[in-house]
Amino acid sequence: xxxxxxxGLLYGLMALGVYxxxxxxxxxxxxxxxxxxxxxxxxxxIITHGGNPVLATAAGFGGGLLAGMVTGLLNTxxxxxxxxxxxxxxxxxxxxxxxxMGRANLPLLRATTVFTPLSDRALLGTLxxxxxxxxxxxxxxxAMNWFLSTNLGFAMRATGDNESMARAxxxxxxxxxxxxxxxxxxxxxxxxxxIAQYQGYxxxxxxxxxxxxxxxxxxxxTAIFSSSRVAVATAAVCFGSIIYRVIIQLALMVGLQPNxxxxxxxxxxxxxxxxxxxxxxxxxxxxRRARNLPAExxxxxxxxxxxxxxxxxxxxx
Amino acid sequence: xxxxxxIHKAFFPGTINEKVALAGVDLHLDExxxxxxxxxNGAGKSTLLNTISGRYRPDGGAVKIDGQRVDRxxxxxxxxxxxxxxxxxxxxxxxxxxxEENLALALGRGTTRGLGPGITQAKRSFFRERLAVxxxxxxxxxxxxVGLLSGGQRxxxxxxxxxxxxxxxxxxxEHTAALDPQRAELITRLTRELVAEKGLTTLMVTHxxxxxxxxxxxxxxxxEGRIILELGGEDKAAASVEDLMAEFDKIKGVQLSDRTLLx
Numbered sequence: 001x002x003x004x005x006x007x008g009l010l011y012g013l014m015a016l017g018v019y020x021x022x023x024x025x026x027x028x029x030x031x032x033x034x035x036x037x038x039x040x041x042x043x044x045x046i047i048t049h050g051g052n053p054v055l056a057t058a059a060g061f062g063g064g065l066l067a068g069m070v071t072g073l074l075n076t077x078x079x080x081x082x083x084x085x086x087x088x089x090x091x092x093x094x095x096x097x098x099x100x101m102g103r104a105n106l107p108l109l110r111a112t113t114v115f116t117p118l119s120d121r122a123l124l125g126t127l128x129x130x131x132x133x134x135x136x137x138x139x140x141x142x143a144m145n146w147f148l149s150t151n152l153g154f155a156m157r158a159t160g161d162n163e164s165m166a167r168a169x170x171x172x173x174x175x176x177x178x179x180x181x182x183x184x185x186x187x188x189x190x191x192x193x194x195i196a197q198y199q200g201y202x203x204x205x206x207x208x209x210x211x212x213x214x215x216x217x218x219x220x221x222t223a224i225f226s227s228s229r230v231a232v233a234t235a236a237v238c239f240g241s242i243i244y245r246v247i248i249q250l251a252l253m254v255g256l257q258p259n260x261x262x263x264x265x266x267x268x269x270x271x272x273x274x275x276x277x278x279x280x281x282x283x284x285x286x287x288r289r290a291r292n293l294p295a296e297x298x299x300x301x302x303x304x305x306x307x308x309x310x311x312x313x314x315x316x317x
Numbered sequence: 318x319x320x321x322x323x324i325h326k327a328f329f330p331g332t333i334n335e336k337v338a339l340a341g342v343d344l345h346l347d348e349x350x351x352x353x354x355x356x357x358n359g360a361g362k363s364t365l366l367n368t369i370s371g372r373y374r375p376d377g378g379a380v381k382i383d384g385q386r387v388d389r390x391x392x393x394x395x396x397x398x399x400x401x402x403x404x405x406x407x408x409x410x411x412x413x414x415x416x417e418e419n420l421a422l423a424l425g426r427g428t429t430r431g432l433g434p435g436i437t438q439a440k441r442s443f444f445r446e447r448l449a450v451x452x453x454x455x456x457x458x459x460x461x462x463v464g465l466l467s468g469g470q471r472x473x474x475x476x477x478x479x480x481x482x483x484x485x486x487x488x489x490x491e492h493t494a495a496l497d498p499q500r501a502e503l504i505t506r507l508t509r510e511l512v513a514e515k516g517l518t519t520l521m522v523t524h525x526x527x528x529x530x531x532x533x534x535x536x537x538x539x540x541e542g543r544i545i546l547e548l549g550g551e552d553k554a555a556a557s558v559e560d561l562m563a564e565f566d567k568i569k570g571v572q573l574s575d576r577t578l579l580x
Contacts, residue, residue, distance in 0.1 A: 151421070151430040154414070158422050161411035168370070168409070169478070170396040170426045228413065228462060 002125045004249035008242030009133040010194045011213065015221070015241040016144055016234060017064075017187030018214030023222070023233065024148065025180045026160040027075075030086030032188050032214055034093030035067040036207035039189025041097045044106040044202035053114045057193040063100075064189025065182045067093055072178030097204055104204040106196075113197035137238055140187070145231045147183075156180050157230070188214075212265045217241035219272040244268065318518050319346040319369070319486060324378030324388075326364055326542075338364035339375070340542035351512055351519045351533035355526060355561065357568075360539040362522040366488045369520070371395030382485055397427040400479035402472070404491040409475035412464030416455060416474065419463050420444045423478030447481050448474075451507060469500030473507055480511045487512065489521040493528070501525075505532065526558045540568050 014036065021029040039060030046056035067089060074085035098104065118124050118132070147153045158166040159176040166173050188210075196202040221240025222233055251264045326339040338361045346352055354362050367373045369380055371392035380388040387395050400423075403409050410419050421435045421444075441459065448456035451473045455466075463471060472492060479487055489508065493501035505528055512519050523529050529536055536553050538546035538561070546564055548556055 147432075149435050150432045151425055151428075151435050152432055154418055154422050154435040155425070155430045157414060157418075158411045161413045162408070165409055165411055166422070167393040168396050168401050168403075169422050170393055171422070171430065172391075172393050 001246070001249060002127075002130060004245045005130050005242055006125065006133055006198070007195075008245035009130070009137050009238070010198055011191060011217070011245065012137045012238040012241040013140060013194065014188045014191035014210065014214055015217035015237040016140060017184040017191070018211070019218050019234065019237045020144070020180055020184040020187070022215065022218055024157055024160050024230075025177060025184075027082050027177065027181065028086070029068075029071060029181060029184060030083060030211055031067055031071045031089045031093070031181070031185050032086075032211045033207045033209065034090035034097065035064045035185040035189045036192035036195075036210050037097045037202070037204060038063040038067055038093055038100065039192035040196035040202040040206055041100040041106065041204075042189075043193035044108055044196050045100055045102075047108055047111045047113060047197070048106060053112060053116075053197060057114060057190060057197070060193030061186045061190040064185040064187070064192075067189065068182040068185030069178055071185070072174075072181040075181075076174035076177055094204070101202060101204065106202045108197060108200050108202070113200075114194070115197055141234050141238060144234050148230050148234075152176070152179070209262050209265060212262075212269055213241075213244060216244045216265060216269045216272060219269065220244060223272060223276055318348045318350070318383060319344070319520070320379070320381040320384075321345070321365070321369065322379045322381070324365075324368060324375040324380065326361075326368055326373060326375050330376070337542050339368065341378070342539075342542070342544055344537065344544065346518055346520065346535070348518055349516045350535055351517075352521070352535035352537060353529040353533045354520060354522045354537050354539060355524070355529045356539035357565070359541075361542040362539055363490055364542075365539070366401070366490050366520065366522060369395075369486070370399050370401055370488055398485040399488060400426065400482070400484035400486070401488045401490065402475045402479050402492040404494050406468035406471040406475070406495060409478070410463045410471050413462060415460045415462055416448075416466075417441060417444055417459040419474065420447075420478060420481075424482055426482040426484065447477050450510070451477065467500075469496050469503065472496060472500075472504050476504065476507055476511055480515055480517060483515060483517075485518065487517045487519040489519065491522050491524060494524055508532070526561050530556060530558065530561070538564060 014032070018029075018032060021027045042063045043053075043056040043060040046059055047053055071085050071089040074080045074088060075082055078085070080088070115124060118129050123129050148157060155166065155171045156176045156179070158169070158171060159173045159180075163173050166176070192207065195206070217240035218237045219240070220243050221236035221238070224243070225232060225236035225239065227233060227236070247268055248261060248264060251261070252258070256264065321342055321344040324339050324342050325337075327335055327337045329335050340361075342361070342365060344352075354365070356362050364373060368375050368388070371387060371390055371394070375388055378388070379386055382398055387398070401409070411422065414422070417436055417440075421440060424440065444459060445456040453470055453473055455470065455474065463474065466474065475492070492508075493504045496504060508521070509532055511517075519533070521532065530553070534550060534553065536546075536548040536556070537544050545568070
């Protein structure tokens with residue numbers, strides 16, 4: 001179980017990235033499946049060539065930035081539908097990732113990684129490593145919260161919330177989308193770089209279906225720690241990531257095969273989406289919503305008061 | 318200040334659905350002018366506003382603000398100088414952001430948005446001061462999500478957001494039409510006060526002829542993509558709703574005789 005929590009924390013970075021596109025920009029970005037492997041591949045390549053593991057992880061982040069930028073350009077300049085733009089980048093990245101890695105699997109068995117200091121002291125899988133991972137992830141959460149509270153962060157949130165309002169206030173929504181997608185995929189790729197080092201290899205298929213895990217983390221996290229505050233939601237998706245990995249671990253423990261995990265992932269997301277609408281949960285939500293309803297309902301000008309030909313409202317009507 | 322020179326705009330040009338929305342509109346506003354726009358549905362009022370704000374690109378003609386052409390700029394660049402309030406109270410604010418976050422977004426109009434803090438104490442006290450003018454109690458609810466406000470409150474907030482960064486132009490597109498009469502009256506009053514305070518050059522579309530006459534120093538009436546009546550200064554002050562209705566009846570008469578001729 002400590003292993004599942006560690007994985008959850010490492011994948012938490014990916015969940016943060018998915019949160020940025022899916023919830024902040026309101027952009028369902030499928031680039032993730034490709035950029036995760038890009039980060040892992042770049043990092044593994046540099047480490048196998050004797051590079052510094054921290055720099056290698058940073059390089060993975062950089063690769064993700066570029067991948068996200070491509071999706072952003074396709075969507076904004078190319079006016080390609082978000083889903084299609086993401087899929088196009090993702091499929092192109094499959095070939096690029098193979099080029100980067102040179103083959104489908106790149107082992108890191110005896111190489112020095114960012115985790116070597118921990119594994120040398122046999123600290124992986126202990127409370128120490130969990131606390132350490134959590135602290136690092138917390139730094140990223142704080143950085144994300146800070147970013148989303150800056151002027152640029154506000155502009156990005158407005159872009160996802162009400163794009164025409166954002167443009168009417170002078171925000172170049174193309175730029176905010178490209179920056180958001182780049183940052184998001186940078187985080188996803190950094191997560192991929194860490195996972196590759198943690199499990200000791202980069203594999204061409206390690207990103208397949210990963211967007212589902214990302215969405216699951218975001219949906220589970222924000223459903224449990226329901227708050228409309230961004231600073232709470234960023235921490236919540238990290239918890240969502242841990243919960244997701246624990247559920248996967250439990251599924252493995254009851255005898256399901258690793259090959260069944262994609263099915264399990266999909267079922268988890270479906271349940272996370274449906275359960276809040278059923279029974280007790282629905283009542284809780286309805287009550288919560290009722291508390292938040294506006295005090296005064298809006299009234300629309302009655303159409304009968306308008307002159308049928310001119311469409312004008314007569315005074316005193 | 319604002320020069321609209323012979324602009325044309327058609328939707329679905331060259332198809333059977335072609336609809337000419339603007340058929341050669343000329344309009345000049347001086348600095349500080351407050352011009353109301355009336356006209357029947359489909360007269361091109363909203364298209365005119367959308368063209369000035371850069372959302373639509375005109376098929377021909379030019380839009381100049383302070384002598385600079387803006388009709389080829391993307392809408393977000395025009396928005397540096399032109400603020401808008403829409404008819405739909407939901408359209409002008411970001412529902413999932415708080416009141417102060419929305420105000421901070423609007424305050425950033427015309428600036429490059431970098432990594433400076435979105436909210437500062439200085440901004441907050443400025444927001445409080447500006448919101449107090451509305452007398453809606455919003456100044457004590459800075460961290461409330463805008464989605465929880467009523468339509469009238471959102472419209473009042475939109476007005477403040479549109480005016481407090483001193484845009485060169487203010488465009489109001491039937492911004493009281495979706496509200497009940499009481500709240501519409503309140504927003505109309507606030508509009509008059511805010512525009513007067515800043516001396517903003519304003520173009521306001523309205524369906525309410527009484528409102529069109531009460532507000533501003535200029536009035537234009539549009540029909541089928543053209544300006545068919547322009548009243549300024551004393552002419553406008555002297556005009557009554559009956560006069561405007563008479564003008565509309567004239568158009569109706571023309572249409573009627575056209576139809577009779579065709580029949």
